[in-house]
Amino acid sequence: MDVRLHVMRTLLDTGRAPTVPETAEGLGLDVDEVSGRYRELAESHAIELRPGTLEIWMAHPLSAEPTPFVATVDGRDHFANCIWDGLGTVAMLGGTGSVRTACPDCDDSLQADVVQRELAGEPEGVVHFAIPASRWYDDIGDT
Amino acid sequence: MQLFRSEEHVRRWCEERGREPGAVFGLDRMWSLADAWYHDRLSEDFRRRTPDEAEALFDSIGLTGDAWRLSR
Numbered sequence: 001m002d003v004r005l006h007v008m009r010t011l012l013d014t015g016r017a018p019t020v021p022e023t024a025e026g027l028g029l030d031v032d033e034v035s036g037r038y039r040e041l042a043e044s045h046a047i048e049l050r051p052g053t054l055e056i057w058m059a060h061p062l063s064a065e066p067t068p069f070v071a072t073v074d075g076r077d078h079f080a081n082c083i084w085d086g087l088g089t090v091a092m093l094g095g096t097g098s099v100r101t102a103c104p105d106c107d108d109s110l111q112a113d114v115v116q117r118e119l120a121g122e123p124e125g126v127v128h129f130a131i132p133a134s135r136w137y138d139d140i141g142d143t
Numbered sequence: 144m145q146l147f148r149s150e151e152h153v154r155r156w157c158e159e160r161g162r163e164p165g166a167v168f169g170l171d172r173m174w175s176l177a178d179a180w181y182h183d184r185l186s187e188d189f190r191r192r193t194p195d196e197a198e199a200l201f202d203s204i205g206l207t208g209d210a211w212r213l214s215r
Contacts, residue, residue: 001187002187004189005185005187008184008185009185044191045191046191060181060184061177061181061184082144082145083144083145083146083173084144084173084176084177084180085144085177085181086177087173087174087177087178088177088178088180088181088184089181090177091174091177091178091180091181091182092181092182092184092185093185095178095182101145101146103146103147103148103152104145104147104152104156105147105148105152105153105155105156106148106152108148110146110148112146112170112174114174117178119170119171119174123170124148124149125146125147125148125149125170126146126147126148126149126150126153126167126168126169126170127144127145127146127147127167127168127169127170127172127173128144128145128146128147128153128156128164128165128166128167129144129165129166129167129210130144130145130157130162130164130165131165132165132209132210132211132212133197133201133210133211133212133213134212134213134214
């Protein structure tokens with residue numbers, strides 16, 4: 001298993017992202033090699049690191065910290081980074097599940113259910129992309 | 144990328160923050176994008192799309208215009 005998949009699987013299984021030493025130990029790799037791989041993955045935006053560290057903040061579509069976007073698949077909750085990533089988590093895990101969040105304006109709960117890769121019913125809500133695609137990674141937390 | 148109750152809620156939220164509204168669309172389109180973008184993320188063969196491939200995907204599900212161009 002490569003470093004990216006190890007990070008994803010650990011986050012899915014435990015709810016927390018592995019540190020560099022944990023990934024090195026888990027995969028039998030050198031710490032420096034794993035550090036370099038974390039940086040490469042961050043440069044390609046497969047993962048996002050907390051600024052100035054090698055601590056994983058996001059491993060798209062998953063978040064390593066609690067967020068307002070909770071994807072539930074097979075009875076397990078996973079934090080996602082946004083509504084795109086919430087639905088992406090369902091897609092990544094087989095295409096059946098739900099995403100819960102709250103309207104940023106009124107704080108009412110909103111939910112989207114997906115069954116066998118089809119959106120179920122006519123869920124309430126509209127998606128808002130505030131940032132143009134060319135600037136998504138200028139401030140990924142705001143995006 | 145957030146989910147609002149309606150376009151009216153988007154407009155009010157943006158106004159209160161002095162921000163211009165961005166792209167607004169339905170959950171059906173969001174699901175199409177999320178599924179296409181992430182369904183293979185746990186595959187060993189996963190490869191990130193090039194900017195041109197990503198823009199082609201956006202176009203294919205009707206996400207067009209300057210907001211969906213990856214080059215500045």
